Amino acid sequence: MTKPRNRSMRLLVGxxxxxxxxxxxxxxxxxxxxxxxxxxxxxxxxxxxVQYLFLDLQATDTQMFDPSQFIxxxxxAEAKLFLASYxxxxxxxxxxxxxxxxxxxxxVDVNIDTNFAPxxxxxxxxxRGASFxxxxxxxxxxxxxxxxxxxxxxxxxxxxxxxxYEPTWTIDAAVLFGVPxxxxxxxxxxxxxxxxxxxxxxxxxxxxxxPFAAGYMTSFELTPSVWLFDNNDDFLGQNLExxxxxxxxxxxxxxxxxxxxxxxxxLYRRGFQSKINGVEVGSELEIGNLGLTLNYQVTDNFxxxxxxxxxxxxxxxLDNSVVxxxxxxxxxxxxxxxxxxxxx
Amino acid sequence: xxxxxxxxxxxxAFATILALAATVxxxxxxxxxxxxxxxxxxxxNILLIVADDMGYSDLxxxxxxxxxxxxxxxxxxxxxxxxFYVSPTCSVTRAMLLSGTDNHVAGLGNMAELIAPNQIGKPxxxxxxxxxxxSVASLLRDNGYHTYMAGKWHLGLEPDQIPRARGFERDFxxxxxxxxxxxxxxxxxxxxxxxxxxxxxxxxxxxPEDFYSTKAYTDKIIQFIEQGRGDGNPFFAYxxxxxxxxxxxxxxxxxxxxxxxxxxxxxxxxxxxxxRMRELGIVDKGVNVADRLYFLPRSSAxxxxxxxxxxxxxxxxxxxxxxxxxxxxxxxxxxxxxxEYDNTVIIFISxxxxxxxxxxxxxxxxxxxxxxxxxxxxxxxxxxxxLGRKGTYAEYGPAWAQVSMVPFRLFKGxxxxxxxxxxxxxxxxxxxxxxxxxxxxxxxxxxxxxxVLELAGIEHPTTYKGREIAPVQGKSWVGMLAGRTQxxxxxxxxxxxxxxxxxxxxxxxxxxxxxxxxxxTGDWQLFNLAxxxxxxxxxxxxFPRKKQxxxxxxxxxxxxxxxxxxxxxxxxxxRKGLPDxxxxxxxxPPLRGLEALPYEKLIELMxxxxxxx
Numbered sequence: 001m002t003k004p005r006n007r008s009m010r011l012l013v014g015x016x017x018x019x020x021x022x023x024x025x026x027x028x029x030x031x032x033x034x035x036x037x038x039x040x041x042x043x044x045x046x047x048x049x050v051q052y053l054f055l056d057l058q059a060t061d062t063q064m065f066d067p068s069q070f071i072x073x074x075x076x077a078e079a080k081l082f083l084a085s086y087x088x089x090x091x092x093x094x095x096x097x098x099x100x101x102x103x104x105x106x107x108v109d110v111n112i113d114t115n116f117a118p119x120x121x122x123x124x125x126x127x128r129g130a131s132f133x134x135x136x137x138x139x140x141x142x143x144x145x146x147x148x149x150x151x152x153x154x155x156x157x158x159x160x161x162x163x164x165y166e167p168t169w170t171i172d173a174a175v176l177f178g179v180p181x182x183x184x185x186x187x188x189x190x191x192x193x194x195x196x197x198x199x200x201x202x203x204x205x206x207x208x209x210x211p212f213a214a215g216y217m218t219s220f221e222l223t224p225s226v227w228l229f230d231n232n233d234d235f236l237g238q239n240l241e242x243x244x245x246x247x248x249x250x251x252x253x254x255x256x257x258x259x260x261x262x263x264x265x266x267l268y269r270r271g272f273q274s275k276i277n278g279v280e281v282g283s284e285l286e287i288g289n290l291g292l293t294l295n296y297q298v299t300d301n302f303x304x305x306x307x308x309x310x311x312x313x314x315x316x317x318l319d320n321s322v323v324x325x326x327x328x329x330x331x332x333x334x335x336x337x338x339x340x341x342x343x344x
Numbered sequence: 345x346x347x348x349x350x351x352x353x354x355x356x357a358f359a360t361i362l363a364l365a366a367t368v369x370x371x372x373x374x375x376x377x378x379x380x381x382x383x384x385x386x387x388x389n390i391l392l393i394v395a396d397d398m399g400y401s402d403l404x405x406x407x408x409x410x411x412x413x414x415x416x417x418x419x420x421x422x423x424x425x426x427x428f429y430v431s432p433t434c435s436v437t438r439a440m441l442l443s444g445t446d447n448h449v450a451g452l453g454n455m456a457e458l459i460a461p462n463q464i465g466k467p468x469x470x471x472x473x474x475x476x477x478x479s480v481a482s483l484l485r486d487n488g489y490h491t492y493m494a495g496k497w498h499l500g501l502e503p504d505q506i507p508r509a510r511g512f513e514r515d516f517x518x519x520x521x522x523x524x525x526x527x528x529x530x531x532x533x534x535x536x537x538x539x540x541x542x543x544x545x546x547x548x549x550x551x552p553e554d555f556y557s558t559k560a561y562t563d564k565i566i567q568f569i570e571q572g573r574g575d576g577n578p579f580f581a582y583x584x585x586x587x588x589x590x591x592x593x594x595x596x597x598x599x600x601x602x603x604x605x606x607x608x609x610x611x612x613x614x615x616x617x618x619x620r621m622r623e624l625g626i627v628d629k630g631v632n633v634a635d636r637l638y639f640l641p642r643s644s645a646x647x648x649x650x651x652x653x654x655x656x657x658x659x660x661x662x663x664x665x666x667x668x669x670x671x672x673x674x675x676x677x678x679x680x681x682x683x684e685y686d687n688t689v690i691i692f693i694s695x696x697x698x699x700x701x702x703x704x705x706x707x708x709x710x711x712x713x714x715x716x717x718x719x720x721x722x723x724x725x726x727x728x729x730x731l732g733r734k735g736t737y738a739e740y741g742p743a744w745a746q747v748s749m750v751p752f753r754l755f756k757g758x759x760x761x762x763x764x765x766x767x768x769x770x771x772x773x774x775x776x777x778x779x780x781x782x783x784x785x786x787x788x789x790x791x792x793x794x795x796v797l798e799l800a801g802i803e804h805p806t807t808y809k810g811r812e813i814a815p816v817q818g819k820s821w822v823g824m825l826a827g828r829t830q831x832x833x834x835x836x837x838x839x840x841x842x843x844x845x846x847x848x849x850x851x852x853x854x855x856x857x858x859x860x861x862x863x864x865t866g867d868w869q870l871f872n873l874a875x876x877x878x879x880x881x882x883x884x885x886x887f888p889r890k891k892q893x894x895x896x897x898x899x900x901x902x903x904x905x906x907x908x909x910x911x912x913x914x915x916x917x918x919r920k921g922l923p924d925x926x927x928x929x930x931x932x933p934p935l936r937g938l939e940a941l942p943y944e945k946l947i948e949l950m951x952x953x954x955x956x957x
Contacts, residue, residue, distance in 0.1 A: 160652050
């Protein structure tokens with residue numbers, strides 16, 4: 001009986017951890033795209049971004065997973081992640097586009113309170129009341145994201161194009177593709193990688209209000225999307241499937257000054273029903289986060305962004321918060337050359 | 345020479361007007377505060393429309409590419425004049441416009457804002473429309489006309505100097521020279537941070553949030569006419585727009601009306617205008633455009649992006665002109681709706697040449713000055729895409745001002761033709777020759793008072809309210825408009841100008857001009873405007889006697905009008921304030937000769953990738 005009991009418990013904990021990681025720990029799914037993520041820059045613009053993410057999740061009851069199947073132990077997860085991205089803006093089929101490569105690394109710590117686990121599900125050697133914790137450190141799964149404007153933005157190739165750019169409605173198509181190159185140990189409950197291919201299809205839309213000039217800009221942004229996951233056929237020796245995760249991201253952004261804007265952020269997610277070996281486990285996820293982002297343009301090239309969000313609706317038993325600090329450095333050949341000439 | 349329009353006609357009301365003029369010719373003006381109400385509905389209404397800083401060649405009917413269908417139609421219905429003169433700046437012109445006499449007599453010997461120390465307190469230099477003259481509005485009101493004004497006054501701020509005190513029974517006016525066209529109403533002068541508005545002589549408090557000057561003035565003039573038309577008396581409506589005076593402001597939905605229209609640059613637009621002016625007959629076939637000012641680059645030497653930046657300002661200017669044209673159309677539609685259009689003499693002019701000076705820089709002053717503080721508070725925003733909106737101060741600069749003044753030289757502030765030549769369209773009863781272009785008559789803004797008075801059958805008085813009144817120096821156009829003469833002036837008549845110590849005399853085709861360096865020599869130069877309207881060739885050496893004659897006329901002009909040459913002028917240091925000349929030696933700019941290449945090809949060449957052949 002020990003083995004099944006242990007396997008059950010391991011599965012149980014594993015599911016909890018997987019949910020935590022998929023929802024909050026993975027680089028691609030951890031946070032929203034962010035305010036003004038789909039604004040277009042001039043063809044040939046390069047951006048390097050480094051983000052520090054502090055994610056904190058506390059499951060306080062059994063709401064996350066259906067108690068009729070398994071007792072979900074209280075779980076606490078904490079992730080400290082670094083997300084590095086390189087993006088380039090270019091023109092694809094005469095449409096302004098961008099491609100971004102995302103790399104993740106960091107650590108995740110998960111603690112399970114075994115007080116709430118039925119005795120038959122206690123892992124071997126673990127006494128009721130004893131804490132169970134596990135950590136993972138390393139790289140997560142990298143991903144590549146492609147965004148193409150469908151409507152509302154002309155090609156931004158020359159300076160003239162850029163100067164004449166005054167968008168109102170814009171609609172993009174965006175896809176993301178993640179590959180399981182990240183750290184994964186099928187013996188461990190907590191990993192940085194997902195051990196499966198995943199992807200996302202999004203339809204970013206935005207509406208610009210008022211002058212498209214620094215200090216005046218206001219936008220409303222809405223990005224419906226769906227995350228799709230391949231099966232993880234080595235999830236503690238079992239096969240893990242997940243339904244699509246539907247996501248709606250919205251921002252209202254406004255310039256306070258030429259160099260400083262703020263954004264009210266909404267991230268709503270639903271779906272992601274888990275199945276182990278074809279059997280549904282727990283219930284689907286539903287989380288709605290509200291947040292605030294502040295963005296400061298330090299120099300022509302350099303931006304600092306800070307944000308905080310927390311869940312305000314959805315599964316009330318799943319408290320989470322995300323703190324983000326992001327540094328972005330961007331450049332374009334002509335801008336840099338102009339500076340050189342001005343220097344003379 | 346008169347270029348005939350396609351549809352000449354004799355307005356049937358003209359004979360009536362002349363008869364009326366003869367019978368009431370001896371009528372004397374009455375006291376300002378005791379208007380008579382005479383039932384003379386057969387006298388024409390008079391609608392005097394003044395644009396602010398609009399150029400000579402901006403209207404479609406004068407060769408411009410700006411869409412001005414209403415005024416173009418007016419030109420087809422009436423007569424255009426090619427040689428109509430105003431003063432180099434606005435308040436000076438307005439003093440002559442309302443008094444019919446020279447600015448040095450009427451109180452605007454110099455602009456109040458720029459008066460020289462030795463001119464302060466001298467007669468004719470009061471800086472306001474003084475009491476040596478009586479405004480045409482007072483005379484018309486006293487003789488049974490309703491007198492309305494909407495728009496820019498700029499002839500005095502005190503209670504006895506404002507429109508209500510100078511003959512307008514109804515007014516909605518801004519008393520100062522310029523500022524925001526929106527409800528924030530910041531004034532260009534820091535000394536009076538907000539533009540004072542009056543309505544019927546009383547200060548206007550906060551303007552409505554949707555206030556936009558051109559529309560507001562149009563609304564008011566229509567309102568005044570509507571509210572006053574019950575008694576059947578004719579009206580004199582002075583619609584004195586502040587467009588397209590800087591700052592270049594437009595309602596949001598008009599901001600991009602000319603998007604990218606001017607990206608090709610000022611040189612190309614100047615040539616296009618000249619070609620259309622030749623085609624229309626505004627200028628003779630042999631006339632060339634004045635040289636681009638020495639410090640301005642050829643537009644083809646500018647990068648496409650800079651041309652877009654510069655073009656955006658001209659886009660705003662063009663939008664303001666078209667918006668004004670559109671609003672004038674509203675007035676005309678209203679007059680037609682009430683059956684008064686055919687009984688209204690309409691006169692359209694600009695108050696001076698297009699603005700090519702950097703007024704914004706003058707206003708903003710130096711860092712640390714009050715002007716700078718005022719600018720920071722009022723119009724510091726200058727992002728490319730926000731220009732034209734509230735809080736911005738765009739001007740289009742000397743290069744575009746030269747476009748507006750094709751084919752002439754220079755712009756507002758100077759007594760070169762570019763500063764003092766204005767379009768003039770006259771239409772309505774008594775105006776013969778629909779669609780004609782009169783190139784014969786040399787006219788002046790002072791002529792409008794005697795013309796209007798004659799149309800209304802009123803004689804200009806020698807005294808008014810017990811004070812002696814300076815005689816009118818202008819000449820009535822009524823005979824000319826009726827087709828009896830080609831010009832109210834003979835070949836011996838002359839016109840004179842002086843402002844900021846720049847001076848000019850025109851007699852026939854000849855003109856002498858003395859301008860500060862670098863635009864002049866500081867001394868008299870002689871030009872023949874028939875051959876050289878751009879004032880490019882100084883003929884002083886070839887025709888010294890003619891020059892001498894004209895200089896003698898200048899002395900007479902100065903003596904007659906009490907001209908005091910200032911001991912200070914805003915232009916005396918013009919050379920120091922101007923940018924360095926753009927090099928014109930061979931090999932500059934580096935891409936000379938390659939301007940015709942596509943932009944992409946230029947970039948390729950500049951990057952050194954392909955071999956340059």
